Amino acid sequence: MADPRPERVRSLHINGRAVTIDVRGDRTLLSVLREDLDLTGAKYGCGEGQCGACTVLVDGAPVRSCVMPVRAVRNKRITTIEGLEQDGKLHPVQQAFLDYGAFQCAFCTSGMIMAATALLNKKPNPSESEIRASLDGNLCRCGTYPRIIAAVKAAGKALRHES
């Protein structure tokens, strides 16, 4: 049931910037990103937290934005796929997905990259089974899982070299 006097959210912190909005607090973060802010990198795949296509980072942790009310992320740092690239340089995870051809239709790609980024931030050298376990909530209907695993491993290596 819709809240009769829904509380409103007027600003969010996204990709390092404060943005001004004015939306009902019970809207999903995904719909606000896509519709109000035209950040369409996060995708709708199921709306029930089952596919991971909508994954974004909230204070560095992967979140299913399709089931996250926007009021819950008001004072948090949100990162979307659009915020990964820095000064025209791809983030190592993005670069690895490109290098390993870790997609076909690529509809799962943003969510995969965000989930993998969160994993590698926490654990720069994950084992294969850790990668599988932490990405298990992200679906790839084209079945590119083995390549995604390879890309995540390579990205981990690149990140370790960077730091």
Place this chain on the structure above:
Amino acid sequence: MRANHSIEPERYELLAGPSYSFELDRREFFQFLGAGILVLSLTEISADAQQAKAEEVGAWLHIGEDGSIRAFTGKAEVGQNTRTALVQGIAEELRVAPESVTLLMADTDHVPFDAGTFGSRSMPDMLPKVRRAAATAREILIDRAAELLKVDRANLVAADGRVGEATSGRSLTYGELAKDQTLLRTARTDQGALTPASDWKVMGRVLPKVNGRDFVTGRHRYASDMKLEGMLHGKVVRPPCFGATLVKADTSAAERLPGVTVVREGNFLAVAAPDSATAAEAAAALKAEWNTTEQPSEHELFKLLKERAEARTNSTKGSIEEGFAAADHKFSATYTVAYIAHAPLEPRAALASWENGKLTVWTGTQRPFGVRRELAEAFHIPESRVRVIVPDTASGYGGKHTGEAALEAARLAKEAGKPVKLVWTREEEFTWAYFRPAGVIEVASGVKKDGTLTAWEFHNYNSGASGIATLYEAPHQRVHYHRSQSPLRQGSYRALAATANHFAREVHMDEIAHALGKDPLEFRLQNLTNPRLRTVFERAAEAFHWGKRKPGAGRGFGMGGGYEKGGYVATFAEVSADSGLKQVRVERVVIAFECGAVVNPDMLRNQVEGAVIQGLGGALTEAIHFENGKILNPRFSRYRVPRFRDVPVIESVLVNRPDLPPAGAGETPIVGIAPAISNAIFQAVGVRLRSLPMLPESIQS
């Protein structure tokens, strides 16, 4: 005859070919493309460019005065990396880097007619067309250079966007050669101009997805990401079950919401609103009353399919009675497959806009021209007033041939007088799209003591005729496909019915081998002469170490293979299972695949592996459950598709045949995995699984 006119019988959702025909207007072409050199690739070998009918053109390629290279095709990119493969072919023939080629796909106002991106036809049909256009353009450029430089054309070489003479070092760029030209030619139709596989520099190699950067940055806009100024969001109010009719609808509450448009026409009830939240609210506020009638349910499905069956195709060889009379052993078994959903990660989506009586729709479909026709018919306007644009789309697997979302968005946009975007929910996609047909397959066979097949009888009810013919040498055969009336809306799926037919055939072959105490590989090869199929079986067996290793306790090995759409496949699987089949895991898969010359080995591998993984779902867990016209599991939490945890170790052996033209690879590699798993489970625990999915109960999320 155009190859893509031969549409297989089970593409139920497809309409017939194009009904229009108009002369190509040379002036219009150059007005749109600018001056330069234009090459048309015709489907009709004999036709010439000046008189070609629009529908005879398969592709065109233009070299502009600025040296730009643009090619145009009606194929759509639906995740199989067709774009990249076609760009590779063009770059190869024009001797340029792939980055300098722009390929415009699937925009019905600007590309030649195409029946659709399905049936693994993009590689065998479209690749040669764009290559011939590019090769012809290269020859024209060389001719022009010979003329301008006044040298013998034999001394000229095209490379890196220039034509030059090695000895003098003089050269001209493609742009200089195209300057002030309005040259229209048809592409050579012979193979002569094409670069042989042995000389390939761009083709036959790994080339990453050409626009890959747009995808890893989230910049690419799928249809569901598109936006137009003043656009509304649409939502359809669905009936409670199939076969329902709309009796009454109280639209007043919805219409009172700000900016909301309501459409009610026949059984179509929908709203458009300035944002999706308001659209959802308006849809919920509509009070609709539906008249429902009793609809079939899953428990009676296989019985129904047989009761409603009629014989459709009918192929016999020898006399089946004689074949059984000559047999020492006879076998028979029944196999079934459930309805499954394509479940592309991007649900159907469309953005529609009317301007001055012309409709433009952006939508994810495998058949842009088919959808244009659907729209023209629905709105009673000529096809020339409809433009369908397909942004590179998030996959179809055979599931996006139709234009439901396009029609719905266009209907709403017409009423609202504003552009409308409509994105199906996952539940809608699971319910109102079409399904891979369910089916019943009955097989009876006869063999001699030594393992020679004498009789092969095969009846497929409803699921379809693709891949129904056996490549095993049985002298006496009766193979029937019985069309039936499906209780659910059904249509194409990756590899069509070839998956079901291969499942039944390859499990049955295994059953015979075990009953005779023969090695399943030996038994197959004993009855197989087709050299290409033998090769993939042998190559896969070698990589799998078949016969060299014994499975451990609770483990089993199995195989399945066959032929479809120009591709030959053999898949071997190792599974672990417990006797109650509570814990079943596919541990390792070896797949050998041959589809002629390999154009891009990495992408081929990607397709082959992807097919194996997608095939795991249909083999083990995916099934649409329905009761009285309602889908009971329209969500990913109730419809279990393969996830990371399910992925086995996969080794793919790509058998390259540079002497043969490349065939498509998007479909055939899926057909061997289900029987391989079933046969491996039998070896592991002695249980014979003859129904797909094999483990319908194991729905855990």
